[in-house]
Amino acid sequence: LAKTTQPISMDSYEGQEVNITCSHNNIATNDYITWYQQFPSQGPRFIIQGYKTKVTNEVASLFIPADRKSSTLSLPRVSLSDTAVYYCLVGDIYSGGGADGLTFGKGTHLIIQP
């Protein structure tokens, strides 16, 4: 089981870049790393997914070092509306690898201030 560890909470300010790191020391060869965002009383929303190196989309970047034992979600120029809980999930999601990639850890509560 690829257990993940994230900071419980983080604070930042509007316009700043925010980096949230997730540790997953026992990540397996077939495991992917996926990040979700969740607002109160709503379902989680997919942000980004990666396997190695760097992935970028229109809302975020995901940095994965060569040993893959951690990953960093980078949110550029955050706004107040980015205040949410961010979850890192790690698991074999493409070859029927069980529930690992579907299991949410405790997440990081990101608070953006004006």
Added chain:
Amino acid sequence: DTEVTQTPKHLVMGMTNKKSLKCEQHMGHRAMYWYKQKAKKPPELMFVYSYEKLSINESVPSRFSPECPNSSLLNLHLHALQPEDSALYLCASSLGGGELFFGEGSRLTVL
């Protein structure tokens, strides 16, 4: 259509009632999921259906009974629930891997 629709949005039931939560998606996804989320906690995986067959059951009490009538529909039948079962129930779907698409959830209150 990239939506997962859950009904009802809110449900209040007594401990002796039988009710159902419904989930529907029309994205052609073949995997569907039920999660339970208590306040200020992460979502907990309950059931996984893959190609309309139950593939993962995370030791959920039998008072929760899932059903997948077809690839677009997922139900969660509720019977003899306890007050501690009050939570937000989330449905999700995926293309058999990768991104999970979640619905807005059904807020359940058990009296």
